[in-house]
Amino acid sequence: MSQYRKVRSCAFALGLAASLTFAAGASANVIKMPTMLKAIQEREANAAAGTPLDPGITPPAPPCPENGQLGAVSVSVPGVGTLGASNCGLPEFPGIGTPTMGNMSYWGGPVQTHPKVYLVYWGWNQDGAFPNDDCLPGDAVTLTEGSVVANNSICDPDGAGQLMADFVKQMGGTQWAGVSTQYFQKDGTQISNDKDVLGGIWVDDSVPADFEKTTGDGPGGDKNTYTLLAREADKAAAHFGVSGKDLVNADFVIAQPPGLSDPNALSEGYCAFHDYTQPKIENGWYDGVTPGIVYTNMPYSLAINSSGFNVCGEHAVNSDERGKDDGFTIALGHEIEEAITDPGAEEILGGNGITDSQTILGGWYDPFDANENGDKCAWVGVDPTDEEGTEPVPGAEGDIKGNGGDRFAVQSLWSNNSAGGAGYCAGAGTDLPGPLAGGEGGGIARSASRG
Numbered sequence: 001m002s003q004y005r006k007v008r009s010c011a012f013a014l015g016l017a018a019s020l021t022f023a024a025g026a027s028a029n030v031i032k033m034p035t036m037l038k039a040i041q042e043r044e045a046n047a048a049a050g051t052p053l054d055p056g057i058t059p060p061a062p063p064c065p066e067n068g069q070l071g072a073v074s075v076s077v078p079g080v081g082t083l084g085a086s087n088c089g090l091p092e093f094p095g096i097g098t099p100t101m102g103n104m105s106y107w108g109g110p111v112q113t114h115p116k117v118y119l120v121y122w123g124w125n126q127d128g129a130f131p132n133d134d135c136l137p138g139d140a141v142t143l144t145e146g147s148v149v150a151n152n153s154i155c156d157p158d159g160a161g162q163l164m165a166d167f168v169k170q171m172g173g174t175q176w177a178g179v180s181t182q183y184f185q186k187d188g189t190q191i192s193n194d195k196d197v198l199g200g201i202w203v204d205d206s207v208p209a210d211f212e213k214t215t216g217d218g219p220g221g222d223k224n225t226y227t228l229l230a231r232e233a234d235k236a237a238a239h240f241g242v243s244g245k246d247l248v249n250a251d252f253v254i255a256q257p258p259g260l261s262d263p264n265a266l267s268e269g270y271c272a273f274h275d276y277t278q279p280k281i282e283n284g285w286y287d288g289v290t291p292g293i294v295y296t297n298m299p300y301s302l303a304i305n306s307s308g309f310n311v312c313g314e315h316a317v318n319s320d321e322r323g324k325d326d327g328f329t330i331a332l333g334h335e336i337e338e339a340i341t342d343p344g345a346e347e348i349l350g351g352n353g354i355t356d357s358q359t360i361l362g363g364w365y366d367p368f369d370a371n372e373n374g375d376k377c378a379w380v381g382v383d384p385t386d387e388e389g390t391e392p393v394p395g396a397e398g399d400i401k402g403n404g405g406d407r408f409a410v411q412s413l414w415s416n417n418s419a420g421g422a423g424y425c426a427g428a429g430t431d432l433p434g435p436l437a438g439g440e441g442g443g444i445a446r447s448a449s450r451g
Helices: 036-048 160-171 175-182 225-240 244-249 321-341 443-449
Strands: 031-034 075-077 081-083 116-122 198-204 250-255 270-276 294-298 348-350 358-360 398-401 407-410 413-415 424-426
Touching: 031 321, 116 160, 116 225, 160 198, 160 250, 160 321, 160 407, 175 321, 175 413, 198 225, 225 250, 225 294, 244 250, 250 321, 270 321, 294 321, 321 407
Parallel strands: 116 198, 116 250, 250 294
Antiparallel strands: 031 270, 075 081, 270 294, 348 358, 398 407, 413 424
């Protein structure tokens, strides 16, 4: 059995009855949220090659400030290109990850119609989990979210563990989560915006002693990072009693502390990723793991640094003390919402679809570059001069108010409904103005995808 994912060749993807043809030999990769550093490097490479700064567009310029200055100008930046400016004569840099334009298509696989997120704090109390190797007074917390109570306390000096639990508990029912309700699966059932998304919390101190020596290359097994993450997700499914048809609506988030965090994140240029377990694919990474498990790999965001700078969202939205942890909810939200709209992670099992049958597991993603709803809007508005802070452009990262009243930094999500059906990034409180926002609801996405 072969597997194809992230197909970048031409493909026909509209209509439930349409035949899907894929180029043989396409590669299989987990679906990763890039670091800001990797986004900058790709942008500079495009400029050096004389290609557009981004396959999408530069977001509209910010509105005029209240100083009365007028007159649009452009700005030439060495090594980057000519950038647009505000219409007030004040230069503005576009975001690192300007939206990748073009609506997503439906590929026939399931979506998570009633999503549940299960948080696994993997190794947060083990030796070496945190730099000082000790949990100081006040650093230990027991995560309690309504009726959901963790089985053990965790060491949490940065407050990141508590923040992620609060975020998942409060994301349901928000306008941000509502962006995904426009998308549906084969039987016509659309994604719900249930208020109660948190399925459970588990503290499991069982990270293998040599986890930091594993790699994402080579065959599956004890030395492969992704095999070990998937095995932990499998254990989590058993711990929470999730099996069979319930797996499609479940996302098991494997959250790691800084000292035991994914050793490949910085070198491979990602902040987090989600995937779907199937045997006999990706060098056997998931052989021996229960098939059909949706899991999110959540490294410790503050541990992903380059040359002294954090590249996964520290202070990306907020400059206050809590903004230090902005990257955790930005990356976690990115992966949760991608898993909701594409739990099958773009996987296609079988042959070429012409002479051999296929099983299509992918849900919603772009037919031309395979970007999902989070990828298309990643790091929009982030200031490339310091990789911190966000420029006031439509679709930029922003804060949302959770259903419990707390503030959380998030990125926007791709909405086929926005911009009058042309699509744009929405939901983070930075939407296009007025009727162009179009973040929630289902009419346009449905009609567009069904031809």
